[in-house]
Amino acid sequence: MLLGPPAAGKGTQAELIQNRFSIPTTSTGAILRKQAKERTPLGLEAEQIISKGGLAPDNLVMQVVDAWLETYPASFLFDGFPRTIEQAKAFDQILQQREAPLDLAIALAVSVDTIRTRMALRLVCSNCGKVVSMGRHVQSSHDPCPNCGGPLEKRSDDNSEALERRLEAYWEKTVPVYKYYGNRLVEVEAGRDVEAVFADIAELIVE
Template sequence: MDLVLFGPPGAGKGTQAQFLVESYKIPQISTGDMLRAAVKAGTPLGVKAQEIMAQGGLVSDDIVLGIVAERIVQDDCCAGFVLDGFPRTIPQADALDLILKQAGRAIDHVISLEVDTEEIVKRLSGRRSCPSCGKGYHITFDAPKEEGVCDICGSSLVQRADDQEDTVRNRLLVYEQQTAPLKEYYRSKHVLCSIPGMGAIAEIQQRIINALVS
């Protein structure tokens, strides 16, 4: 089963991706993972990507797509994969379709986790962490015993810059701008599964299973 997984920051995408990996015995692959693997393996595209990244440049679509093509023919992808973080644009989606077609494959389902914006803001902006021991907290769901103080080592808790509310809202806006056209693209191909991402983890997992078998 060849899957694409969409989800805004804080939607629980990592948790659900791991569930898909364990349930269907297929690997989760992301552009970051693929680039690092290609660089480590020293493939021609990996070498080229490493040269570009070493100079501070952005790896082009052509290189990323080439690495995707290399990755999906590896043995662990025989039964399928969960593609995370790619494609991000319509041209990338078109190119991915062509790569898969040449391999005799196609995207079976695109899972889009849908979570209310205010819920995501609450989830992300409430996160805190200890800079000394690394323990994580949430001011609503997993608060420390003493506000702003780590239970483990007593250090003052901090909020990551990208978890600040204004930053979170901007990240969500960018995500929506990027993925809205892709949702329509995959909806037109009748492979989009919009999954409500609110509620208990097990409930969301059941919704995903129901969508994949329907």
């Protein structure tokens, strides 16, 4: 799993890991945003919280995770999950039931200044949900999504007010998860260029 603050590069690294190692990858946030777009009860409930920079309730997140694992029971990578101690404990119980212990948890470390810069350049496809960065994946917000050709837009929670709430939630709720995982978690400096960060992650995976 990949953990870290907003705009740490979790989605980018998850995509690289999936392409290199053929590991099924998902983001609970992306799934919930898709549900919100489809106006499902689950999505509408999550949207009210996520758009304001809050974390989706643990019970909603675990519903998403449990359903996804029915499709990919053996090998998987979660981007941005778990985000709370309660989710981490519930996930350990699920893995224990499936006799599939957690192999590795990676925490991406990045400065707040870098987070703000990256967030200003971040866009999401309104069709497929792919997150892209101006300057790396596309040149402007008017370009089509490189994945499906759909229109790109700013995420509803990519604003300064929501960012402050998300960072506060990260420090309060997610950082304690690092202590919970103990020696199962490895921290990687993610303020560097994408390729350098991925090289370190790939080395950890093949160990």
